[in-house]
Amino acid sequence: MTDVLQRICATTAEEVAQRKKTCPAAELEAAIAAAAPPRGFARALAAKVEAGGYGLIAEIKQASPSAGLIRPDFNPAELAKSYAAGGAACLSVLTEGPNFQGHPDHLRAARAAVDLPVLRKDFMVDPWQIGEARAMGADAILLILAALDDTLAAEMEAAAFDLGMDVLAEVHDLGELERALSVLKTPLIGINNRNLKTLKTDLAVTEALAPLVPAERDLVAESGLHAPADLARMAAVGARRFLIGESLMRQPDPGAAAGALLAEPLPEGAAGGL
Numbered sequence: 001m002t003d004v005l006q007r008i009c010a011t012t013a014e015e016v017a018q019r020k021k022t023c024p025a026a027e028l029e030a031a032i033a034a035a036a037p038p039r040g041f042a043r044a045l046a047a048k049v050e051a052g053g054y055g056l057i058a059e060i061k062q063a064s065p066s067a068g069l070i071r072p073d074f075n076p077a078e079l080a081k082s083y084a085a086g087g088a089a090c091l092s093v094l095t096e097g098p099n100f101q102g103h104p105d106h107l108r109a110a111r112a113a114v115d116l117p118v119l120r121k122d123f124m125v126d127p128w129q130i131g132e133a134r135a136m137g138a139d140a141i142l143l144i145l146a147a148l149d150d151t152l153a154a155e156m157e158a159a160a161f162d163l164g165m166d167v168l169a170e171v172h173d174l175g176e177l178e179r180a181l182s183v184l185k186t187p188l189i190g191i192n193n194r195n196l197k198t199l200k201t202d203l204a205v206t207e208a209l210a211p212l213v214p215a216e217r218d219l220v221a222e223s224g225l226h227a228p229a230d231l232a233r234m235a236a237v238g239a240r241r242f243l244i245g246e247s248l249m250r251q252p253d254p255g256a257a258a259g260a261l262l263a264e265p266l267p268e269g270a271a272g273g274l
């Protein structure tokens with residue numbers, strides 16, 4: 001694990017331990033039972049792709065370790081509405097506090113404002129967080145292979161599926177991709193273009209790994225996507241699903257910016273990705 005990821009995961013594990021102490025199992029179970037039913041996250045992405053377009057997971061994040069404060073006028077409900085109007089298939093909402101200035105209330109507010117499925121974007125290090133995610137209304141969770149051993153990753157995926165949620169498995173290199181493909185069943189394989197040591201992004205990461213993702217899995221290109229040409233570049237190697245945060249969050253009207261990206265035609269002969 002890189003230093004940055006290790007630090008974030010260690011802080012998260014401490015915070016989770018505290019929350020577990022103040023939330024008895026029966027209370028969490030009751031909150032899960034009271035949560036609105038999951039919206040199909042993978043299904044919403046597939047519908048956009050099957051209709052001949054791109055499946056956009058539009059991210060709502062206020063800040064990040066690489067960029068610092070990204071959006072001072074931060075209103076998750078308004079951002080969610082803007083993204084929905086711009087044609088996003090799904091939302092990703094940061095709930096991690098210390099590094100991203102996220103909060104579970106951001107997810108709740110965003111999800112209540114629209115009918116899009118929502119990914120809880122956080123650092124999942126403890127199976128307890130899966131129930132917590134569902135209790136706050138999440139429709140999908142992120143599993144970062146770099147932060148989990150195989151046993152824990154499989155356990156957390158099974159727990160998410162049991163609660164009706166989808167799973168986005170995130171990889172950064174060949175080793176993590178091979179682990180994800182052998183250990184996890186989720187169709188959604190995210191290739192993150194961000195190097196977690198340098199925090200720099202490089203679209204060549206997806207270009208190198210995309211051909212190794214089997215056709216029955218759904219490749220999601222993540223991070224560092226700014227311009228229509230970036231989407232065309234990713235589509236050329238079979239990615240039709242994208243997770244985009246910072247470049248949209250920096251725009252005065254993120255939904256309009258998302259719409260402009262989604263209007264980019266698929267490149268001639270774009271490979272698979274359905």
Ligand SMILES: O=C(O)c1ccccc1NCC(=O)[C@H](O)[C@H](O)COP(=O)(O)O
Nearest residue numbers: 064065066222223224225243244245246
């Ligand atoms: O963004 C960071 O600085 C970062 C640092 C450490 C771990 C994860 C980090 N980012 C999470 C993400 O991968 C992005 O939020 C997501 O893929 C969207 O990327 P972008 O469009 O570049 O904001």
